[in-house]
Amino acid sequence: MNITAKLHKAELKPPVVVVSPNTYQAGGKHVGGKYMPPNPNQIDWVTTGGLVVDNTSTGDYLIQGQNLQFFGDTGTLDRMINFAASNNRLLFIDGCNLRAKDxxxxxxxxAARxxxxxxxxxxxxxxxxxxxxxxxxxKDGLTWASFENCYLEGGGGFRVGGVANGYYRCTANRAVSLDGRRTNATKKPVQLQLFQVAGGSNLDMLSEWNDSYNHPxxxxxxxxxxxxxxxxxSGLVRFNRVDGAYMNPRALYDLNGDGYAGGGLIxxxxxxxxxxxxxxxxxxxxGVAIAGGTNSALRRNRVVNGIHYREGVNxxxxxxxxxxxxxxxxxxGNVVQDNKLASMYFPPANKTKPEAQWAYQxxxxxxxxxxxxxxTGNTFLSAPNTYSTSNGGYFITKADEDACLDAWEALRASNNVLVGPKA
Structure with missing residues (x-):
């Protein structure tokens, strides 16, 4: 069974504006460009000027097979592409390597796609x-958005400001170390995600087979x-894998303003x-959550949260x-059904005590x-509720967490799903 939903066709409407760094002009008019496999060592376009995609053309825009690097500027950050079109034009970025600060x-x-x-x-x-x-x-106002088979490293991912009847897809992307930390480490990090849909009504949305790994x-x-x-x-978030979401140092997060920092899927x-x-x-x-949502469901999710950093300086x-x-x-009106769960923490009263003195979890x-x-039907990882030296001290082990990750990998392989860019 092929459980990857088919995407609606996003046909490029003529006259198509094909973006090439060789003929850059203000207003987003370009010629040239063809598909080539990703080659991060080749830089075709290094600029501080940025690209404007506006209403100048009545057709759609294509950026294909380009290696683009954007330095921003010397004072404040800027964007690589200012997507100012509001005439429902499509911007299609395909088979590229992109580097940027903002x-x-x-x-x-x-309105745009x-x-x-x-x-x-x-x-x-x-x-x-x-x-x-x-x-x-x-970008707010997107009536149609599709993010497929991309690789992201650092920064944040895709945010769409939902509109009435919006159509959104986020499928088979791989993200490594989503990072909202500021250069001033004492400031609260920016709220970033792999994928966010903010508002909208009567939406058709699917997020599936995305793989997020965040190093502590x-x-x-x-x-x-x-x-x-x-x-x-129609709103469905399925078959995604999340490995890691960290909000330490805890003092930077005000629970009254951001109670969901360091989370999975919400x-x-x-x-x-x-x-x-x-x-x-x-x-x-x-791990997975409904916060104020209605008539929704959390079903058959597997969440395993240990209490130790598994890697890194800590x-x-x-x-x-x-x-x-x-x-x-x-x-x-929500349904919480057939989830498999395991999470542990130390009681707040024991936070200041040395680890060796903590007698229980x-x-x-x-x-x-x-x-x-x-x-109904929710189960919990069978394990002791008390501290035990016989099992190494803590009942949720790295092996327990890795088993959850491996189960996703086996499911992905059995469905022949390729995550990340295709060759």
Whole structure:
């Protein structure tokens, strides 16, 4: 069974503006360019000017097979592509290698369409005070968006500001170390995700087979995926894998302003959204969640959160405030069904004590308001609730977490899904 949904065709409407660095002009008029396999060692276009995609053309825009590097500027960050079109034009970025400090594509409110496919995106370090690397795509008003088989490293991913009847796809992308940290380490990181849909009504949205890995030393992520205050005609988040979401140092996050930092997959106030069959490990806040959402579901997800850093400079040390594997709070009419969960944390009263003196742990598997929501068939990793030296001290081991990751990999292979850019 092929469980990867087919994408709607995004036909390029003539006259097509084909973007090439050799004939750059203001207003986004270009000629040339053809597909070539990714080659990050070849740089065709190094610029500080940026590209403007506007309403000059009545056709669509194609950037294909290009290796582009964008330095931003000397004072404040800027975007590689200013997507200012509002006449429902399509910007199609295909088979490219892109390097930039700030947004790759950014645009204000305006009806438009965008597609990223088979593209590598690398974030360049910035020295601008208090700033952070930003998103690959950040545009409100998109009526159609598809992000397919891309590789992202550093910064944030794809954000679409939802509109009525919007169509959105995020499929088979690989993200490494999503990072919203600012150059000023005392400032709260920027809230970045691999994929966010912010608002909108009657949406048709699918997120599947995306693979996020966040190294504890090199990343700070709000949520790996966030679905914020939208209503869905069809909304499905499935078969995604998340490995790591860290919000330490804890003092930088105000729970009143950002209670979801360091999370996996969340329905934040949305209606009729299904989060199903995902695999999540090592999140310092939550694994899968509904926060204020309604008439939605969390089904058959696997979440395993240990309490130790498994790698990096703090390897072996405790992650303070490891969150719940699953929660559904503040909403109603939701179904929480057949999830497999395991999460542990140390009680707050013991935080100041040396690790050797901590005599026990507490389960932190889930929190579901069953007066307003339905919960059935959920199970928890069988393990002791108390500290035990006979099993190495902590019942959720790296092997437990790795088993969850490996189960996703086996499912991906059995369905012949390729994640990341295709050759």
């Amino acid at each position: 947004h790759i594509v950014y645009g204000s409110q305006g 965008i597609r990223f496919r088979n593209t590598n995106i690398f974030r360049l370090p910035t020295a601008v005070t208090d700033e952070a690397n930003m998103r690959v795509c950040d 030393d090199n990343s700070r992520v709000e949520d790996n995926q966030n679905f914020y205050h939208g209503t869905y005609a 329905n934040e106030g949305s209606d009729n959204l299904r989060i199903e069959d995902n695999f999540v490990v090592r999140c310092s806040n939550y 390897q072996g040390k405790i992650i303070i405030d490891v969150g719940k594997a699953l929660y559904s709070l503040g909403g109603s 507490q389960r932190n598997d889930w929190d579901v308001d069953q007066t307003k929501n339905t919960a």
